Amino acid sequence: MQNLLDLEKKINSELTTKIKNSEIKHNQIYIEIDKDNLIDVTLFLKSNKDTKFRQLIDITVVDYPEEIQRFKIVYLFLSHEFNQRLILSYYVNENEVIESLTSIFPAANWMEREVFDMYGVNFKDHPDLRRILTDYGFEGHPLRKDFPLTGHSEVRYSEDKKKVVNEPVKLEQNYRNFDYESPWDGTKYIKTQTDNNDKKN
Numbered sequence: 001m002q003n004l005l006d007l008e009k010k011i012n013s014e015l016t017t018k019i020k021n022s023e024i025k026h027n028q029i030y031i032e033i034d035k036d037n038l039i040d041v042t043l044f045l046k047s048n049k050d051t052k053f054r055q056l057i058d059i060t061v062v063d064y065p066e067e068i069q070r071f072k073i074v075y076l077f078l079s080h081e082f083n084q085r086l087i088l089s090y091y092v093n094e095n096e097v098i099e100s101l102t103s104i105f106p107a108a109n110w111m112e113r114e115v116f117d118m119y120g121v122n123f124k125d126h127p128d129l130r131r132i133l134t135d136y137g138f139e140g141h142p143l144r145k146d147f148p149l150t151g152h153s154e155v156r157y158s159e160d161k162k163k164v165v166n167e168p169v170k171l172e173q174n175y176r177n178f179d180y181e182s183p184w185d186g187t188k189y190i191k192t193q194t195d196n197n198d199k200k201n
Contacts, residue, residue: 053077118143
């Protein structure tokens with residue numbers, strides 16, 4: 001379908017109760033569903049002759065740590081034939097396991113692994129769900145909003161042990177002291193020297 005309004009109506013009429021909300025923004029269709037309807041909705045979007053969203057562009061997550069349903073899972077689809085984009089989303093609790101799309105879109109394999117690694121979201125029936133960007137013994141999930149900016153440990157090569165070692169994060173004290181004065185005014189020690197020189201002259 002060439003017209004976004006017609007496409008939105010078609011999706012709503014075919015999927016009826018499976019669509020919680022839909023709207024057109026930024027020349028794209030945004031659809032919100034329940035997580036239980038993910039497979040049915042995705043199969044329809046991919047295989048129906050009027051939609052043909054046959055490429056999964058990306059899977060990502062938005063973290064709302066203060067909410068009961070902490071994670072918003074977001075899927076980006078593209079229809080090459082109609083040159084249209086669709087964004088599908090739903091909310092899940094922190095420890096919920098959600099359906100994998102690898103049986104419908106093989107490209108979802110690495111995308112879901114990245115979501116698992118960065119946010120800790122688990123996918124059911126994924127063929128190889130393990131970390132993809134962090135190391136095997138990595139602690140936590142870096143893109144969660146409650147993950148510390150310094151991380152839990154740091155990795156370095158030890159000359160003594162002749163191997164890579166994990167250690168607790170140590171920040172040097174001189175990196176903890178910040179001069180919050182305006183850069184246009186200069187730092188205190190320069191201002192003090194300048195003031196003393198002015199007095200002498």
